[in-house]
Amino acid sequence: MDSVQPFQDLDVFRAETRAWLEENAPPGIRNLPEGPDTVCWGGRRWVFQSDDQRLWLERMAARGWTVPEWPKAYGGGGLSKEEARILRQEMARIHAKDPLESLGIWMLGPALLKYGTEEQKLEYLPQIARGEIRWAQGYSEPGAGSDLANVQTKAVDDGDDFIVNGSKIWTSYGDKCDMIFALVRSEPQAPKHLGISFLLIDMDDPGVTTRPIKLIAGDSPFTQTFFDNVRVPKKNIVGERGRGWDVTKYLLQHERTMIGSRPQSSLGEETISQFALRLLGKEALAAESALRNEILQMEMDSWVLGIAIERVRDQTKSGSANAASSSILKLLGTELNKRRCELALTIAGVDGLDAHSVAAHDWLHAPANCIAGGSNEVQLNILSKRVLGLPGA
Numbered sequence: 225m226d227s228v229q230p231f232q233d234l235d236v237f238r239a240e241t242r243a244w245l246e247e248n249a250p251p252g253i254r255n256l257p258e259g260p261d262t263v264c265w266g267g268r269r270w271v272f273q274s275d276d277q278r279l280w281l282e283r284m285a286a287r288g289w290t291v292p293e294w295p296k297a298y299g300g301g302g303l304s305k306e307e308a309r310i311l312r313q314e315m316a317r318i319h320a321k322d323p324l325e326s327l328g329i330w331m332l333g334p335a336l337l338k339y340g341t342e343e344q345k346l347e348y349l350p351q352i353a354r355g356e357i358r359w360a361q362g363y364s365e366p367g368a369g370s371d372l373a374n375v376q377t378k379a380v381d382d383g384d385d386f387i388v389n390g391s392k393i394w395t396s397y398g399d400k401c402d403m404i405f406a407l408v409r410s411e412p413q414a415p416k417h418l419g420i421s422f423l424l425i426d427m428d429d430p431g432v433t434t435r436p437i438k439l440i441a442g443d444s445p446f447t448q449t450f451f452d453n454v455r456v457p458k459k460n461i462v463g464e465r466g467r468g469w470d471v472t473k474y475l476l477q478h479e480r481t482m483i484g485s486r487p488q489s490s491l492g493e494e495t496i497s498q499f500a501l502r503l504l505g506k507e508a509l510a511a512e513s514a515l516r517n518e519i520l521q522m523e524m525d526s527w528v529l530g531i532a533i534e535r536v537r538d539q540t541k542s543g544s545a546n547a548a549s550s551s552i553l554k555l556l557g558t559e560l561n562k563r564r565c566e567l568a569l570t571i572a573g574v575d576g577l578d579a580h581s582v583a584a585h586d587w588l589h590a591p592a593n594c595i596a597g598g599s600n601e602v603q604l605n606i607l608s609k610r611v612l613g614l615p616g617a
């Protein structure tokens with residue numbers, strides 16, 4: 225594994241990065257609105273929305289900049305934290321879209337880097353970096369949501385393989401994904417947390433099917449995913465057999481940090497005060513002192529969250545992060561996002577009430593982020609036990 229480059233002259237790096245981006249970021253990926261129509265998820269079945277989207281992914285992946293901080297040996301850019309920050313800043317400067325969004329980048333990749341075998345790293349990480357495989361998350365089951373360690377999907381030992389039977393629920397975009405990282409019960413006699421393995425399953429394998437889940441509002445991105453005598457090689461276990469809970473928790477830290485840190489609103493880079501100024505204008509805003517106070521408070525809270533995110537990133541990099549930090553970020557980030565969406569709706573006024581408006585869409589979606597990745601009540605339980613040392617229920 226190659227190490228991160230030594231601290232080099234960051235001004236030089238910034239100048240080179242700026243020049244490269246100017247030359248290589250196609251016009252069609254700049255200044256795009258936020259939203260599902262502009263995101264590239266990659267994968268075997270991905271249909272690029274434009275030639276520029278394809279070109280952008282190819283160019284960034286060739287440079288390792290879809291995963292700038294991963295080691296070069298695994299398809300990453302080998303950048304230091306400071307260099308990666310500069311890259312993000314320079315991309316934001318020209319309003320360039322992220323070339324790839326993926327559960328592989330946010331969740332599975334970090335878990336493989338820590339727990340994967342060298343063979344698994346060499347096989348899967350470059351595929352993730354190039355956007356060749358779209359990963360689904362197979363954690364939740366009908367009887368295992370908040371009580372995740374209760375998973376019942378069975379993996380029965382059969383020589384070099386496991387035979388997997390059971391089902392997962394709330395699989396986001398399960399019908400569009402190529403592979404799934406799934407928690408399975410491989411040691412039925414062991415205590416609950418010690419009988420789970422973390423298994424990589426190809427969703428094109430015989431016996432894997434998905435069924436769409438309809439919600440009260442109509443179609444949803446969720447599927448229920450079924451495993452019917454699916455044969456999975458044992459070499460697809462990540463971490464030790466029966467010790468998948470360790471991998472599960474580590475991955476959840478990354479998922480929770482990601483959910484708490486990524487702006488979940490369609491405002492994109494626009495701050496709430498810029499949004500208010502754009503919609504209401506200076507004069508109208510000047511007359512609304514209560515609204516101005518709310519906006520100010522929101523800006524300050526967002527700023528504080530930004531600092532907390534940077535601190536946790538630094539601590540994670542240096543190995544000194546408290547495992548519960550991700551719960552703090554998830555809780556604060558999603559609750560703040562909910563408030564921001566409410567405020568945006570207030571600012572948008574009557575126009576925001578149109579169910580198709582961006583403000584209404586964000587507001588309706590915000591509570592979902594308080595549930596995904598483990599509900600905020602569960603994060604409060606974790607914090608009360610692990611940080612405050614209070615007795616559990």
Ligand SMILES: Cc1cc2nc3c(=O)[nH]c(=O)nc-3n(C[C@H](O)[C@H](O)[C@H](O)COP(=O)(O)OP(=O)(O)OC[C@H]3O[C@@H](n4cnc5c(N)ncnc54)[C@H](O)[C@@H]3O)c2cc1C
Pocket residue numbers: 360361362363364365368369370371392393394395396592593595596597598599600601602605
């Ligand atoms: C947008 C979104 C995307 C998702 N994507 C995926 C995915 O791709 N893959 C996947 O596997 N799962 C996914 N999920 C599922 C998600 O992980 C679960 O919904 C979540 O863990 C909660 O589990 P549950 O739905 O079974 O609710 P339950 O566990 O039944 O909880 C119901 C309610 O009870 C509360 N509660 C439960 N136990 C406690 C307790 N001990 N103390 C206090 N309150 C408690 C919860 O906070 C919640 O409000 C997704 C969910 C959402 C909303």
